[in-house]
Amino acid sequence: MSVSRLWWVLGWMQVVILLIxxxxxxxxxxxxxxxDKVVHLASFGWLMIxxxxxxxxxxxxxxxLLIAYGALIEVLQSLSGYRHGDWWDLLADSTGVLVAWGAVRWVLPDFLGRFGPVMRS
Known part of the structure; x- marks a missing residue:
């Protein structure tokens, strides 16, 4: 399995684990x-990175896509009957994504490339 494929599989596993x-x-x-907002920020920032x-x-x-995923989670929580959606959680999710986007652009532009050639989409 290529590094890129493994990275995708492990990433989608993280998406599912976060949803659960x-x-x-x-x-x-x-x-x-x-x-808990720190957890939201870190979780979505990590997914972005x-x-x-x-x-x-x-x-x-x-x-x-990641901001929409955060919004979907908040909607599903509000429909669950035992959790509640929170605009502040969505703001923390979105902030994590945006901060991580900046980090990827300027600080970690090719982290995966350090492990070998990568096929990117």
């Missing part, structure tokens, strides 16, 4: 009020 974790009945995270390594062109589409 966010739709699971709520657990209280330790920390001050609103500290991850997938940006195999998406070379039109990363702005990836930005929009």
């Amino acid at each position: 974790a966010t739709l699971w009945p709520a657990i209280d995270l330790p920390g001050p009020e609103g500290s 991850w997938f940006a390594q195999v998406v070379d062109q039109r990363r702005w589409r990836l930005v929009l």
Whole structure:
């Protein structure tokens, strides 16, 4: 399996794990009020960094897709009956994506390339 294919498979596994974790009945995270926003920011930032390594062109589409994914999660949570959607969570998700996009553009432009030749889409 090529590095690029493995990267895609592992990335999609992370997407599924995040979906399951966010739709699971709520657990209280330790920390001050609103500290879950850091988890949202980091989770979506990580996904952006991850997938940006195999998406070379039109990363702005990836930005929009991940923000839409965050919105979908909030809608599904509000429909679940045991979780609730939160605009602040979506803002944290979106901020994580945008900050990570900047990091990928200027700090980590070819992280995956360090492991060998990569086929990008």
